[in-house]
Amino acid sequence: MSVLELHELTYRYPGAAAPALDRVSLTIEEGEFVIVAGLSASGKSTLLGLACGIVPHFHGGTLAGDAEVCGLDLEYNGPAELATHVGALFQDPETQVLMGTPRAELAFPLENRGFDAVATARGVEEAALALGVSALLDRRTNTLSGGELQRVALGAALAGHPRLLALDEPTSQLDPVAGDELLGLLRRLNEEWGTAVLLAEHRLERCLAAADRVVVLDAGRIACDAPPSEFLDWAHGAAPSLETPAARLVASLGLDPPPTGVKQARATLARHNLLPPAGEPPPLPRRERRSRRTEDAVLRFDGVWHELDRGPTILAAVSLAVRAGELIALLGRNGAGKSTLLRHAAGLLAPTRGRVSATGHVALLLQDPSAYFTHERVADELPPAELKAAGLEHLGDRQPRDLSGGERQRLALALIAADEAAVLCLDEPTRGMDRRAKAQLASALKARAAAGAAVIVATHDPEFAAAFATRAILLAGGRILADAPPANLLAGGWYFATETARVLRGHAGALTPDQGAAALTAWTAA
Amino acid sequence: MSYLTRASPLHAARAAPASAYCAALVTAILLTHNPLVLGALAVAIATAAAGARAPGRVARSLYLSLPMALVVALINPLVSRNGLTVLARFGDWGPFGQVDPTLEALAYGAMFGLQLALTVAVCALWSAAIDPDALLRSLRRVSFRSALTATLATRMVPLLAFDAQRIAEAQRTRRRPAPRTLIARAITTNALDRALDIAATLEVRGYASASAPRAARAPRSRHDLAFAGAAAAIAALALITVLLGLAPFDFYPTFHGSLASARTEAVSLAFVVLAAAPFGQRRGIER
Numbered sequence: 001m002s003v004l005e006l007h008e009l010t011y012r013y014p015g016a017a018a019p020a021l022d023r024v025s026l027t028i029e030e031g032e033f034v035i036v037a038g039l040s041a042s043g044k045s046t047l048l049g050l051a052c053g054i055v056p057h058f059h060g061g062t063l064a065g066d067a068e069v070c071g072l073d074l075e076y077n078g079p080a081e082l083a084t085h086v087g088a089l090f091q092d093p094e095t096q097v098l099m100g101t102p103r104a105e106l107a108f109p110l111e112n113r114g115f116d117a118v119a120t121a122r123g124v125e126e127a128a129l130a131l132g133v134s135a136l137l138d139r140r141t142n143t144l145s146g147g148e149l150q151r152v153a154l155g156a157a158l159a160g161h162p163r164l165l166a167l168d169e170p171t172s173q174l175d176p177v178a179g180d181e182l183l184g185l186l187r188r189l190n191e192e193w194g195t196a197v198l199l200a201e202h203r204l205e206r207c208l209a210a211a212d213r214v215v216v217l218d219a220g221r222i223a224c225d226a227p228p229s230e231f232l233d234w235a236h237g238a239a240p241s242l243e244t245p246a247a248r249l250v251a252s253l254g255l256d257p258p259p260t261g262v263k264q265a266r267a268t269l270a271r272h273n274l275l276p277p278a279g280e281p282p283p284l285p286r287r288e289r290r291s292r293r294t295e296d297a298v299l300r301f302d303g304v305w306h307e308l309d310r311g312p313t314i315l316a317a318v319s320l321a322v323r324a325g326e327l328i329a330l331l332g333r334n335g336a337g338k339s340t341l342l343r344h345a346a347g348l349l350a351p352t353r354g355r356v357s358a359t360g361h362v363a364l365l366l367q368d369p370s371a372y373f374t375h376e377r378v379a380d381e382l383p384p385a386e387l388k389a390a391g392l393e394h395l396g397d398r399q400p401r402d403l404s405g406g407e408r409q410r411l412a413l414a415l416i417a418a419d420e421a422a423v424l425c426l427d428e429p430t431r432g433m434d435r436r437a438k439a440q441l442a443s444a445l446k447a448r449a450a451a452g453a454a455v456i457v458a459t460h461d462p463e464f465a466a467a468f469a470t471r472a473i474l475l476a477g478g479r480i481l482a483d484a485p486p487a488n489l490l491a492g493g494w495y496f497a498t499e500t501a502r503v504l505r506g507h508a509g510a511l512t513p514d515q516g517a518a519a520l521t522a523w524t525a526a
Numbered sequence: 527m528s529y530l531t532r533a534s535p536l537h538a539a540r541a542a543p544a545s546a547y548c549a550a551l552v553t554a555i556l557l558t559h560n561p562l563v564l565g566a567l568a569v570a571i572a573t574a575a576a577g578a579r580a581p582g583r584v585a586r587s588l589y590l591s592l593p594m595a596l597v598v599a600l601i602n603p604l605v606s607r608n609g610l611t612v613l614a615r616f617g618d619w620g621p622f623g624q625v626d627p628t629l630e631a632l633a634y635g636a637m638f639g640l641q642l643a644l645t646v647a648v649c650a651l652w653s654a655a656i657d658p659d660a661l662l663r664s665l666r667r668v669s670f671r672s673a674l675t676a677t678l679a680t681r682m683v684p685l686l687a688f689d690a691q692r693i694a695e696a697q698r699t700r701r702r703p704a705p706r707t708l709i710a711r712a713i714t715t716n717a718l719d720r721a722l723d724i725a726a727t728l729e730v731r732g733y734a735s736a737s738a739p740r741a742a743r744a745p746r747s748r749h750d751l752a753f754a755g756a757a758a759a760i761a762a763l764a765l766i767t768v769l770l771g772l773a774p775f776d777f778y779p780t781f782h783g784s785l786a787s788a789r790t791e792a793v794s795l796a797f798v799v800l801a802a803a804p805f806g807q808r809r810g811i812e813r
Contacts (some may be wrong), residue, residue: 052730094685095723098678098731104659111666112732117744140531142684156731172602267763348695366700370716371696374708401715417701 003164004028005323009065019045022220031194033358038217044200051078051166052088085466087157101286102152127159147178175333177496205244209261232258241436245499249511265503276507297321304354315477329465330458338458342425360422369412373400390414466511536578538811539749541660545755548652554764560775566794570801571682577805580654595639602635603627608778634777752804
């Protein structure tokens with residue numbers, strides 16, 4: 001029995017010139033795990049919104065064609081009616097948890113459906129046990145981390161045992177550990193409860209192994225609807241930016257079939273005697289030796305502490321020297337101190353002990369580029385010459401918040417005078433970005449470094465770090481745990497490691513598929 | 527303005543009796559004009575704040591309401607024509623007419639300011655000690671949407687404050703910082719965006735189809751009974767004091783009344799004892 005059935009469905013947002021979904025026909029069966037892939041603005045979020053009814057009932061717009069969700073006609077049934085059958089989870093955990101405690105949050109959808117106290121209490125306990133949030137039930141929601149909030153929001157979506165779960169990039173704001181935990185939960189729910197999952201995700205390598213099907217949207221149309229392995233075959237020729245690193249590694253060695261995950265990739269390599277034996281991870285250099293070379297630094301941290309008044313220590317004795325032309329990836333879990341370190345670099349915060357010094361302007365791009373915009377038109381944000389230099393002159397009449405992620409980032413970078421900065425800091429710039437936009441950003445950062453600027457990027461994305469960085473720093477608990485070339489740091493771990501490094505178990509410090517293929521070729525030749 | 531997780535009898539009581547207790551204190555504050563009784567109520571609130579382990583929150587609210595209380599105290603002698611003890615003759619102030627502030631009007635303004643400050647303090651105690659989720663649940667059958675709005679406000683105020691800080695930080699890193707009015711507009715726009723996100727979440731959680739839950743009877747704890755009893759006793763004492771004139775005090779035309787009579791002292795003491803009594807029982811609250 002199908003939980004979502006679309007037939008020749010076309011949907012247009014109010015005032016939009018082009019449809020967000022264009023003659024889409026799609027059926028999702030009970031218990032299926034379906035990934036929705038595609039570049040930004042391809043219609044993924046619209047499809048997810050449609051599955052839970054907020055499209056068109058909340059956003060408005062025009063709908064043509066037929067849509068049924070769990071047997072309910074979407075034309076006559078809105079989110080309130082669909083809430084009984086569909087659970088939904090969006091990107092931002094902060095705006096999805098409404099109540100003061102997880103217990104109240106999990107109870108809220110059940111109470112809305114008129115459950116009595118006993119049934120509500122039972123539903124809350126079951127959802128909490130299934131998601132492993134029992135210990136959090138009576139904590140205040142404002143004390144929960146992003147990962148915990150997202151699990152609570154998932155619990156609220158699941159509390160009524162929905163038949164379909166629609167998730168719009170639920171891991172985009174989580175660190176790799178929390179993201180993997182969430183995806184593991186989804187897999188378990190799908191397998192054990194039989195809940196159908198419709199998941200939009202950019203980082204396909206994290207979830208492809210769990211999927212039954214991948215639906216690719218391109219400009220609102222379905223470009224591919226196939227099992228993961230067939231999707232990877234299709235992507236290799238038609239949409240390389242959707243190909244996973246492991247699939248690219250295997251394809252670049254001329255092997256078949258494309259693997260959907262690390263395990264399959266290893267099996268394929270092993271079948272062809274191409275899997276190097278597991279060895280010691282690349283050694284991390286001693287930090288002391290690096291930190292002594294500080295005479296040519298453009299940014300220096302000397303024993304910097306950030307201790308909150310009646311609160312925890314966020315940075316503990318951080319010493320760091322950043323030289324011109326360096327491309328630094330700052331890695332670590334949520335709460336490790338990455339954002340605080342960047343704020344100190346830009347002078348937004350003052351150390352409680354220690355000293356931060358810079359030889360020139362330090363520009364900082366915070367997580368949300370929209371926070372920089374104060375006008376209704378792009379042209380009002382910048383003088384024409386600067387707008388042209390940023391390559392945004394053709395967007396002068398647009399509302400800044402309506403720009404794509406990459407365009408918003410370029411506008412914000414122009415507003416902070418990134419071109420003139422001696423040090424450019426970016427805080428989680430790839431959140432919600434597709435692989436093509438990430439590649440463009442990596443190129444732009446390399447160009448800035450080539451022009452003499454030092455670049456520091458706080459990121460949760462090891463693939464992106466491998467694509468641009470010449471130095472990687474791992475923070476935990478406000479301390480620098482490791483400061484090393486990316487090959488040493490990103491090839492030696494599990495969570496903070498690229499998929500290629502995980503497939504090759506850190507062999508030769510290869511991080512990208514190209515490096516991996518080259519390393520394997522050299523290894524077999526030897 | 528947010529709930530504090532504390533192990534106290536007031537936190538352990540259900541939302542309804544705990545709210546009734548705070549409402550009774552506000553009733554008593556607003557019904558009395560006697561400075562000694564108001565002083566006793568101030569002591570009662572301080573005792574309750576200490577008992578609820580939220581003295582800092584209540585003290586901070588007093589500190590924040592002090593300027594408003596002072597303004598009220600100072601404005602009253604300028605606008606009131608009552609009282610016989612003239613402190614100064616300022617003559618004709620145009621639209622304000624003849625301004626001759628009196629001692630009685632100044633004292634009445636101070637009393638009014640004290641009432642205001644104490645009311646704010648009780649509200650601070652209420653927001654610190656009563657779980658908004660529990661309040662929402664108890665009011666669900668009566669006024670679900672109003673209670674939900676209050677719950678969301680409690681949840682969103684810190685979030686919006688964080689957003690405002692984030693936007694202010696972003697503006698500090700711009701080459702040309704934007705004018706304050708534009709930053710204020712950006713913060714408002716952001717708040718509206720957040721509101722839309724929250725509205726979408728409410729929709730997918732089935733808010734629009736929310737139906738009144740069936741009435742559920744839960745056993746009343748010793749703390750529920752203690753605070754309900756204290757609320758009833760404080761409200762009754764406040765009413766009886768006014769109706770029987772147990773602690774009369776008038777400011778106009780000159781001060782007259784029993785500022786320090788035995789009855790007034792007894793009423794004052796009773797308020798403090800009644801407000802403090804429910805905090806004496808600490809069984810079953812340590813978490």
